[in-house]
Amino acid sequence: MNLNFNKYLLAIFLTASFSAKAIPTPEAVEPQFDADDNPTYIIKYGKGDRLKEDGTPLNLIQIECQGKAVDFVTDEELDQCRGDDSLVEMKYGWMDFSTYKGWRAYHAECHVCHGPDAMGSTYAPSLMVSIQEGLSYDDFFTVIMNGRGEAEGAQKGNVMPAFGANTNVAPHVEDMYRYVKARADGKIRRGVRLPKLPKFKEVE
Numbered sequence: 001m002n003l004n005f006n007k008y009l010l011a012i013f014l015t016a017s018f019s020a021k022a023i024p025t026p027e028a029v030e031p032q033f034d035a036d037d038n039p040t041y042i043i044k045y046g047k048g049d050r051l052k053e054d055g056t057p058l059n060l061i062q063i064e065c066q067g068k069a070v071d072f073v074t075d076e077e078l079d080q081c082r083g084d085d086s087l088v089e090m091k092y093g094w095m096d097f098s099t100y101k102g103w104r105a106y107h108a109e110c111h112v113c114h115g116p117d118a119m120g121s122t123y124a125p126s127l128m129v130s131i132q133e134g135l136s137y138d139d140f141f142t143v144i145m146n147g148r149g150e151a152e153g154a155q156k157g158n159v160m161p162a163f164g165a166n167t168n169v170a171p172h173v174e175d176m177y178r179y180v181k182a183r184a185d186g187k188i189r190r191g192v193r194l195p196k197l198p199k200f201k202e203v204e
Helices: 002-021 075-083 097-109 127-132 137-146 170-184
Strands: 043-045 060-065 088-095
Touching: 043 060, 060 075, 097 170, 127 137, 127 170, 137 170
Parallel strands: none
Antiparallel strands: 043 088, 060 088
């Protein structure tokens, strides 16, 4: 009897100890859509969000130079920020799980041609810039699923293959769009390991 009681006390003690050290994490959120029913994203920043015990960030970092994402500023603006720390802001935060899945799917299948971080390459255009220039979700979806040949405007020798039958791509197009749009809107800087939230589960 005493042995069982002691085990019970030990379990309570260990649970309390781990809970005291646990890093708070945001709740899972539903995949987001805008007023036109296009996929969008949730990224929240707040000083001190989800920091490790030593004070270093656990997850998403956005470096801003003069109020803009660091990879969206000019060389002149960047030089000014390098010379004046007051022009630089480090923002910590988190992103929704759907956008995280989009980052993962993009870099598993798309970055070979379209470049890491959706920045483009000599072989294929920057999807980030394409969205900035008005590429809609419908067109994004259509090109991925059906491909784009020279007749549809692809550069000679650089046709876009169809991925509609690729099970590593087709189920994740909405999430990839969320990720690329977050990059296009300057909400995720390049080269950062992205955090993830718990998967959203509908409550029955």
